[in-house]
Amino acid sequence: MTDRRGWWPELLLGLVAAGLGLANTRSGEPGATGGGWAPVIAVLAGLGLIGVRRLPWLVLLGECALMLAAGTVTVNGSGVAQLAAALALGFVAYRAGWPATAAAFTLFLAATVADVRALGGSATLSGSLGALRLAMLGGAAAAPVAFGRYLRGVRGTARIAEERARDAEARQEIQTHAARLAERAGLARDLHDIVAHHVAAIALRAGSARYAVQQTGDTDEAVLALGELRETAGQVLDELRELLEVLRDPEAVDSGGSQVEPEQMIRDAERRVREAGIAVRVTVSAALAAAPLVVRTTAARVVRESLTNTLKHAGSGAIASVDVRADDGVLLIVVRDSGPVQPQPALPPSGYGLSGMRERVGLLGGTLTAAATSGGGWQVRVALPIRENG
Structure with a gap:
C-alpha cells in the first residue's frame, strides 16, 4: 500500500x-x-x-x-x-x-x-427479519474497516520496531565510539607515563654524567651514561610517535589487547632505575600472572609510577624494593625506597603521581597508602582485590 x-x-x-x-x-x-x-x-x-x-x-x-x-x-x-x-x-x-x-x-x-x-x-x-438483515449488513460493512485498521496496526508496529532497531543501532555506534575514545585516552595516558618515566631517567643519567666529568674526571662513566641516554631518547621518540598516532586516529586503537604487557612494564621500570644508579630488588610472585589483565596492568602502573617517584626524589645511590604477592584474594604491591643519599635537583612534575595511582586503584575497589618510612625513605602500599575484579 x-x-x-x-x-x-x-x-x-x-x-x-x-x-x-x-x-x-x-x-x-x-x-x-x-x-x-x-x-x-x-x-x-x-x-x-x-x-x-x-x-x-x-x-x-x-x-x-x-x-x-x-x-x-x-x-x-x-x-x-x-x-x-x-x-x-x-x-x-x-x-x-x-x-x-x-x-x-x-x-x-x-x-x-x-x-x-x-x-x-x-x-x-422491516420487521424483525429486516432488523436481522440490517445487522448483517452492518457486520459486512464493518469487515473491511476491521481489516484496514488491522493492517494499519501491523504497519505501525513494524514501523516502531524499525525505528527502535535504528535507535539501538545508533546507540550501539555511539557506545562503540565512546569506548574507542576512552581506550584511546587510557592508552595515551599510559604512554604519557612511560615517556615521563624515561625522561626522568634521562635527567638523572645526564646528571650522573656531568657529575662524573666534573667531580671525578671519569670519562668512561660519562661515555657510558651518554650511550644510555641515546638509547633511552630513541625509545622516547618511538613512544611519542605511537602516542601521536593514537591521538590522531581513534580507530587505530585495538581494544583486543594491551599495548604493553604488565610484566614487561615492571621489567622496563626496574631496568631504568637500575641504570640510573638505584639499587633495586624486584620480587614478583606467580599470582600476578594469574590475576585478571586489568589488575595486572594497574599493578604494573603502580610499580612504574612509584619507581619514577623514587628516581625523582631519591636519586642515584638510593636503594629500592618492589614486592608483588597475593594474600587472601588480594594482590599486594609494596614499593619502598631508602630516601635520597644526596640532595636532588628539582625535576619537573611527570605522570599523575599519587592522585593518578589512587584513581586507578579506586576504580578496581582497591586501596592505596603512601607515607614516609622511619629511615627517611618512602613507601607505597596498594591492595587490589582479585576475585571481585576477575
Missing part, C-alpha cells in the same frame, strides 16, 4: 474487475439487465479501482454512486460496485484516522442499505 510499486497493480486490478463484471452481466437473463446499463456500471466500477490506493475517498464516493445508480436503473444491481466500494472503505480505514473511517463506514452502509431497498423494496428491512 505504498507508492513505490507504481500504478500497474491497481491498473491490473481494475481491468480484471471490469472484465469479470462485464462477463457476469453478459451471462445474465435476457432483459434482466435494465436496458444495457449493467455492463456500463460494472465496467466503470471495475475501472474505478485503478485509483483506490492513492485516492480511496474519491473511489469510495464514486463506487457508492454507482451502487445507487445500479439499484435504480438495473434489475439485479451491480455486485462489482459493492465489492469495489468495500475495498475502498478498507483503504480509507488503513490510511485515515477513526473520525474519517467512521464517516466512510456510514457512507458505505447507507449506500448498501439504499441498494438493498431499491432491489427488494421497503419491506425488505
Whole structure:
C-alpha cells in the first residue's frame, strides 16, 4: 500500500474487475439487465479501482454512486460496485484516522442499505427479519474497516520496531565510539607515563654524567651514561610517535589487547632505575600472572609510577624494593625506597603521581597508602582485590 510499486497493480486490478463484471452481466437473463446499463456500471466500477490506493475517498464516493445508480436503473444491481466500494472503505480505514473511517463506514452502509431497498423494496428491512438483515449488513460493512485498521496496526508496529532497531543501532555506534575514545585516552595516558618515566631517567643519567666529568674526571662513566641516554631518547621518540598516532586516529586503537604487557612494564621500570644508579630488588610472585589483565596492568602502573617517584626524589645511590604477592584474594604491591643519599635537583612534575595511582586503584575497589618510612625513605602500599575484579 505504498507508492513505490507504481500504478500497474491497481491498473491490473481494475481491468480484471471490469472484465469479470462485464462477463457476469453478459451471462445474465435476457432483459434482466435494465436496458444495457449493467455492463456500463460494472465496467466503470471495475475501472474505478485503478485509483483506490492513492485516492480511496474519491473511489469510495464514486463506487457508492454507482451502487445507487445500479439499484435504480438495473434489475439485479451491480455486485462489482459493492465489492469495489468495500475495498475502498478498507483503504480509507488503513490510511485515515477513526473520525474519517467512521464517516466512510456510514457512507458505505447507507449506500448498501439504499441498494438493498431499491432491489427488494421497503419491506425488505422491516420487521424483525429486516432488523436481522440490517445487522448483517452492518457486520459486512464493518469487515473491511476491521481489516484496514488491522493492517494499519501491523504497519505501525513494524514501523516502531524499525525505528527502535535504528535507535539501538545508533546507540550501539555511539557506545562503540565512546569506548574507542576512552581506550584511546587510557592508552595515551599510559604512554604519557612511560615517556615521563624515561625522561626522568634521562635527567638523572645526564646528571650522573656531568657529575662524573666534573667531580671525578671519569670519562668512561660519562661515555657510558651518554650511550644510555641515546638509547633511552630513541625509545622516547618511538613512544611519542605511537602516542601521536593514537591521538590522531581513534580507530587505530585495538581494544583486543594491551599495548604493553604488565610484566614487561615492571621489567622496563626496574631496568631504568637500575641504570640510573638505584639499587633495586624486584620480587614478583606467580599470582600476578594469574590475576585478571586489568589488575595486572594497574599493578604494573603502580610499580612504574612509584619507581619514577623514587628516581625523582631519591636519586642515584638510593636503594629500592618492589614486592608483588597475593594474600587472601588480594594482590599486594609494596614499593619502598631508602630516601635520597644526596640532595636532588628539582625535576619537573611527570605522570599523575599519587592522585593518578589512587584513581586507578579506586576504580578496581582497591586501596592505596603512601607515607614516609622511619629511615627517611618512602613507601607505597596498594591492595587490589582479585576475585571481585576477575
